[in-house]
Amino acid sequence: MARVIGLLDMDYFFAQVEERENPSLKDKPVVVCVFSGRSSESGSVATCNYEARALGIRSAMPIFRAKQLAREKPETVFLPVRKPFYAEISNRIFALVEKAGAGVERVGLDEAYFDWSRIANGNFELARQKAVDLKREIGEAEKLSCSIGLGPSKLVAKMAAGQNKPNGLTVVLPSHAEVFLADFPVSKLQNVGPKTAQKLEEKGIRFVRDLKAISLEYLTGSFGRARGTFLFEACRGRDEAPVKANSEKKHFSRMATLAMDTADEKALRDHLQPLALDIEAWMAQRELFCQSVSLGVVRAGDLSFRSKSVLLEKPVRDAPVLLSAALLLAEKFRQLEPGVLFRRAGISVGRFSAKGKKPDDAQKGLTDFV
DNA sequence: AACAAGGGTTTAG
DNA sequence: TCATCTAAACCCTTGTT
Numbered sequence: 001m002a003r004v005i006g007l008l009d010m011d012y013f014f015a016q017v018e019e020r021e022n023p024s025l026k027d028k029p030v031v032v033c034v035f036s037g038r039s040s041e042s043g044s045v046a047t048c049n050y051e052a053r054a055l056g057i058r059s060a061m062p063i064f065r066a067k068q069l070a071r072e073k074p075e076t077v078f079l080p081v082r083k084p085f086y087a088e089i090s091n092r093i094f095a096l097v098e099k100a101g102a103g104v105e106r107v108g109l110d111e112a113y114f115d116w117s118r119i120a121n122g123n124f125e126l127a128r129q130k131a132v133d134l135k136r137e138i139g140e141a142e143k144l145s146c147s148i149g150l151g152p153s154k155l156v157a158k159m160a161a162g163q164n165k166p167n168g169l170t171v172v173l174p175s176h177a178e179v180f181l182a183d184f185p186v187s188k189l190q191n192v193g194p195k196t197a198q199k200l201e202e203k204g205i206r207f208v209r210d211l212k213a214i215s216l217e218y219l220t221g222s223f224g225r226a227r228g229t230f231l232f233e234a235c236r237g238r239d240e241a242p243v244k245a246n247s248e249k250k251h252f253s254r255m256a257t258l259a260m261d262t263a264d265e266k267a268l269r270d271h272l273q274p275l276a277l278d279i280e281a282w283m284a285q286r287e288l289f290c291q292s293v294s295l296g297v298v299r300a301g302d303l304s305f306r307s308k309s310v311l312l313e314k315p316v317r318d319a320p321v322l323l324s325a326a327l328l329l330a331e332k333f334r335q336l337e338p339g340v341l342f343r344r345a346g347i348s349v350g351r352f353s354a355k356g357k358k359p360d361d362a363q364k365g366l367t368d369f370v
Numbered sequence: 371a372a373c374a375a376g377g378g379t380t381t382a383g
Numbered sequence: 384t385c386a387t388c389t390a391a392a393c394c395c396t397t398g399t400t
Contacts (some may be wrong), residue, residue: 013383034387044387046383059383061385081387108383193381222393227380255388294377303386307377320400344387 002174004120004127005113005243007149007157008097008134011166013051013110014086018079020143029055029076033063036257040154041067046081050166084108093138093146100134105243113154115243124150128171135169151326152177153239158190178237191230211235248352253296254278255346261300263334263341265327272326275347276319285347289315289356290349293322295329298344307348308332313355322347 010016014032019025029052042164045061055073057066070076070126071259090109098104103115120127131148138146149161152174159181160170172180181189187197189208199222203210211219220228254275258267274280283290294309308329316322326347333340 036387039385042385042387046387060387064385083388110383191381195380226393249390251390253389257387292375305378309376311375346388348389349380 001117001122002152004122004124005114005151005154005157006116006127006131007111007113007154007161008146009148009161009165010051010093010110010144010146012047014047014081015052016144017086017089019049025077027051029057029065029073030080031057031070031076031078034081035063038257038259042257045276052076088177089142089144093142093144096137096141097134100130100137103243103245106246113157113243123171124171128169131169154241154243155178155190155234155239156237159184181234181237182207184208187212189203189234191227191234196227198311199223206328208235250352251348251350252279252282253342253346253348255296258342261341261343263330265330268330268342268345271345271348272323273319275328276322277349279321279322279349280317281316285350287354288352289317289351289354291315291351292349293325294347294348294350295326295333296348297330297333297342300341300343303343306333311351315351317351317356322349
């Protein structure tokens with residue numbers, strides 16, 4: 001029996017929430033921004049409503065660029081992102097999705113896959129009706145619209161959801177999956193980002209259908225085993241990836257933009273301290289300890305990301321220990337690349353466990369590994 | 371051969 | 384001159400058992 005998989009995508013989520021909270025924003029361009037704090041306009045666009053998109057504004061665009069594009073529309077509103085607030089709303093919405101069936105896999109705050117194979121029993125008409133009901137339920141409970149794609153796999157559901165936005169509902173039957181996918185440019189296929197797309201296009205592969213001419217060996221050789229296999233199967237309309245419940249977080253990180261480019265130890269300490277405290281608080285709330293600590297940096301100039309990590313001898317939680325580890329890793333960066341300046345820096349922790357060592361041993365354990 | 375660690379790459383929202 | 388933040392999966396290399 002064919003699976004019945006859905007993908008629910010909240011329409012322009014952050015900006016739609018802001019419109020709901022402040023109806024005077026309706027029919028103005030609304031741009032939700034991540035301000036880095038370095039200057040009044042430094043940062044990037046998280047998301048924006050359709051009025052803003054009509055001006056050419058897009059996610060991940062520098063804020064100054066979005067402001068250029070909005071020059072002719074002085075009513076354009078730029079708002080700071082409110083992640084924790086959106087997260088609460090997201091939790092309520094996807095609780096409704098869970099109530100409507102089994103197996104929900106959340107992807108970020110605004111999307112989730114769900115598996116209705118059992119309740120729909122292969123009946124896509126039944127699934128469509130359930131999707132209509134779900135959309136109405138979310139609309140009534142939260143005054144927010146979403147788009148849903150239904151298909152025989154996660155890939156098809158995802159691509160279907162993108163076909164009709166906003167407030168769309170698109171069903172792709174199993175018998176049409178392969179044909180449906182064939183016409184997409186490879187660059188629009190899920191799992192194909194800029195790097196993969198460029199390599200494929202250099203080989204003259206522009207559409208998903210063109211992929212069928214490429215051997216599995218070539219694809220895995222060029223893109224690795226996992227992605228290569230995915231591409232080989234996807235262009236034939238096959239995707240068996242299961243909708244799987246979200247696992248516990250494996251990493252937790254905090255990164256922020258420095259007030260100015262630097263590699264100075266003291267400046268880094270001041271910058272990383274609040275991040276370390278944040279991470280400590282997060283672990284304390286969950287009664288977790290971490291054993292791996294990484295320092296992530298973005299180099300000034302080319303904005304390339306670098307990281308160094310260390311495995312501590314015992315699980316720890318205290319911010320001073322995290323900070324010391326991060327500063328030791330920063331010293332390694334300086335030795336490896338003298339004169340390097342950082343634009344952003346942050347700490348990531350992982351390898352969680354429920355028990356740590358005694359607090360008074362913490363500092364000693366850190367020096368053990370050096 | 372199997373596994374672990376470290377670090378970079380790619381994608382995604 | 385400008386260019387966020389978080390997280391997962393994966394890949395490659397190196398080293399150990």
